[in-house]
Amino acid sequence: xxxxxxxxxxxxxxxxxxxxxxxxxxxxxxxxxxxxxxxxxxxxxxxxxxxxxxxxxxxxxxxxxxxxxxxxxxxxxxxxxxxxxxxxxxxxxxxxxxxxxxxxxxxxxxxxxxxxxxxxxxxxxxxxxxxxxxxxxxxxxxxxxxxxxxxxxxxxxxxxxxxxxxxxxxxxxxxxxxxxxxxxxxxxxxxxxxxxxxxxxxxxxxxxxxxxxxxxxxxxxxxxxxxxxxxxxxxxxxxxxxxxxxxxxxxxxxxxxxxxxxxxxxxxxxxxxxxxxxxxxxxxxxxxxxxxxxxxxxxxxxxxxxxxxxxxxxxxxxxxxxxxxxxxxxxxxxxxxxxxxxxxxxxxxxxxxxxxxxxxxxxxxxxxxxxxxxxxxxxxxxxxxxxxxxxxxx
Numbered sequence: 001x002x003x004x005x006x007x008x009x010x011x012x013x014x015x016x017x018x019x020x021x022x023x024x025x026x027x028x029x030x031x032x033x034x035x036x037x038x039x040x041x042x043x044x045x046x047x048x049x050x051x052x053x054x055x056x057x058x059x060x061x062x063x064x065x066x067x068x069x070x071x072x073x074x075x076x077x078x079x080x081x082x083x084x085x086x087x088x089x090x091x092x093x094x095x096x097x098x099x100x101x102x103x104x105x106x107x108x109x110x111x112x113x114x115x116x117x118x119x120x121x122x123x124x125x126x127x128x129x130x131x132x133x134x135x136x137x138x139x140x141x142x143x144x145x146x147x148x149x150x151x152x153x154x155x156x157x158x159x160x161x162x163x164x165x166x167x168x169x170x171x172x173x174x175x176x177x178x179x180x181x182x183x184x185x186x187x188x189x190x191x192x193x194x195x196x197x198x199x200x201x202x203x204x205x206x207x208x209x210x211x212x213x214x215x216x217x218x219x220x221x222x223x224x225x226x227x228x229x230x231x232x233x234x235x236x237x238x239x240x241x242x243x244x245x246x247x248x249x250x251x252x253x254x255x256x257x258x259x260x261x262x263x264x265x266x267x268x269x270x271x272x273x274x275x276x277x278x279x280x281x282x283x284x285x286x287x288x289x290x291x292x293x294x295x296x297x298x299x300x301x302x303x304x305x306x307x308x309x310x311x312x313x314x315x316x317x318x319x320x321x322x323x324x325x326x327x328x329x330x331x332x333x334x335x336x337x338x339x340x341x342x343x344x345x346x347x348x349x350x351x352x353x354x355x356x357x358x359x360x361x362x363x364x365x366x367x368x369x370x371x372x373x374x375x376x377x378x379x380x381x382x383x384x385x386x387x388x389x390x391x392x393x394x
């Protein structure tokens with residue numbers, strides 16, 4: 001049974017932007033300044049150089065490190081509204097298509113023609129494998145075909161990418177990873193199984209619509225994602241967005257039959273290991289990987305994948321779903337209210353989770369149906385005030 005909470009607090013804030021460093025960041029800045037002034041810059045550099053070499057990711061540009069100690073006061077760059085400690089990334093302005101736009105070439109061309117011209121859109125995101133596990137391109141991966149995840153009549157990858165290129169945009173692929181209920185229904189090893197007898201686990205009673213989930217603990221599930229990634233990467237898609245590095249909700253009765261590892265504090269290592277494996281495959285194919293995470297999941301504490309020190313990927317797409325958050329976001333004992341205008345809700349969400357996203361280059365993605373063109377303009381304006389110039393609209 002689920003544990004009951006002793007009531008909920010409603011959290012509301014007034015509209016405002018936070019541009020200063022967090023208390024920890026301020027202490028760190030002051031401490032670093034004193035160290036530099038104290039004349040131990042040489043020691044700092046000697047330690048920093050091997051660390052920088054160790055943390056350098058594949059494809060990063062070489063950055064020349066200064067040899068002399070700085071004599072000018074350190075600049076507080078947090079006023080720009082950008083996460084601290086993250087190198088400058090390329091600007092990304094994109095537009096996300098829906099699965100309804102993927103029926104055939106004619107419908108895809110119609111969708112591309114309606115992309116707004118006012119926001120400098122350069123990239124088009126296409127949903128190739130979505131939450132739930134369905135695939136919207138002509139996949140040749142055996143598991144995708146055998147499980148029915150890839151339907152007959154889907155467009156080939158080359159046709160999708162060429163349509164986008166011919167419309168004057170650059171194609172980006174969106175691949176959902178572990179929010180998959182289709183493949184494990186056919187191949188049980190992809191999903192969670194009981195540790196005593198290997199029976200397939202589903203997230204509710206079958207009569208109530210219970211379904212299996214792909215498990216990051218499963219080598220078979222990871223390999224299935226690798227096969228999809230290898231098929232998509234390099235097939236005209238210069239960027240591959242990987243989403244849904246998530247766990248399902250586990251009840252105490254689930255833990256009893258699955259094992260404590262599914263709720264272990266270090267379970268995130270299964271997700272980061274899978275993400276790093278996909279990163280290697282994507283970059284080896286000549287594409288680049290971007291991680292997508294739900295803003296609501298971050299706020300509610302369900303984003304185990306947010307481990308910037310362990311991940312090779314350093315660009316994050318922050319999905320703010322206007323429809324999802326309008327009913328509030330619960331952390332168990334607190335409900336955060338998002339009943340305001342769309343732009344205000346986006347700005348408020350960024351305020352609330354800013355520390356959690358500070359280890360990444362951030363691209364804000366706005367999804368949902370309950371906002372209009374004027375809301376979009378206001379959202380982009382709010383992002384610009386924070387000097388966030390990378391975004392994906394829909």
